[in-house]
Amino acid sequence: MSAVTVIPIEGVPEIEAGDDLAALILATDVELLPRDVLVVAQKVVSKAEDRFVEAKDRTGAALRESTRVLRKQGDMIISQTRHGFVCANAGVDASNVEGDRVVLLPLDPDLSARRIRARVAHLREIDIGVVVADTFGRAWRIGQTNVAIGVAGFDPFVDYVGETDVFGQELVATRICVADQIAGAAEMVMKKTTGICAAVVRGAEVSWGRGAAGSIVRPPGEDLFR
């Protein structure tokens, strides 16, 4: 087992609509190696994809981005987004957005991740994993953690079903969402107060190949944890 390293990417400029985010990240002095996972904050992905709306429309936008409202408290809603994610205000927020604007989540964060991955492959000729990360609250536990809302280049899960422990006993039903752990690890170097919007996670043992964060959304009928 080797170490996992989480490296902040400093020097990415303020992102505006239409920017080539992958190229701007690569233009920093980041070292990016094959099979690194590049974690990018949802906020800058949304900005590059021009997902701005006027701040005064924040509540309306959050409702339009939602398929189902679960709770309301003051001007905050907890809802399920069109992608299936359950989060506050459908991910619409104003922090680190200049001027009187807010940004919505990307239309298809898995597609966003695949595009960044393809762009890096094109510009650098290396195969990496990509995670688009956002900060979500969760049931039962106080505080937020970063989770993966977009994934490309690897399976978001590491599956131990059928594998055995050190005593040769079968490990039952353990399916680790490594993409969320990668997103959470990256948060530790992507402080909201410093504007660091991307990080490299190096050394994570994942299954390389096709994968998408859409597969993390749990069908409500199967959810025993609510």
Add this chain to the structure above:
Amino acid sequence: MSAVTVIPIEGVPEIEAGDDLAALILATDVELLPRDVLVVAQKVVSKAEDRFVEAKDRTGAALRESTRVLRKQGDMIISQTRHGFVCANAGVDASNVEGDRVVLLPLDPDLSARRIRARVAHLREIDIGVVVADTFGRAWRIGQTNVAIGVAGFDPFVDYVGETDVFGQELVATRICVADQIAGAAEMVMKKTTGICAAVVRGAEVSWGRGAAGSIVRPPGEDLFR
């Protein structure tokens, strides 16, 4: 912002009741520096604390460890433990346990963490953080992640309330549960199939001082995410 490194600790022997877990971890060739966070798997903490019960009593034990059963499916329950955690089978499980036994969660995982921290301070004269980590499922999202069930030496939260973003706007209500992110990061090097039961997380920016995982338990009345 500096990098965060997650280092597996190899060579910890199989733990039995009464073992001095901290001493056995320090007896490996692990390098442990001041302000590292030592993450220890709940399983070995429970073993050292003799939380074994007979495997045939697993369901009964899970019920006795619970204050409230939320769901039942086959021989699995989702319940709230006496500590307030919501998880499968009250954390009682058989993987990586030798013989016809299962182990319960530690009676007081925060106390377990404080003891490990104190023992490291005594044996090495360094101040570290400690996380006791377990693998929990969660609402809305498929797969499990490692979370902190015991914390010592630092505040499990990094609080951005009142801080400002790069545009000088106040960040509202962002309270990152960095202890859970540290636990999740450590999982990536503590594979269940290899028996690696501990890891060092180096470089995490946390608030050093008193802290406990008990403070992560969300009072049900405040929970908008269920």
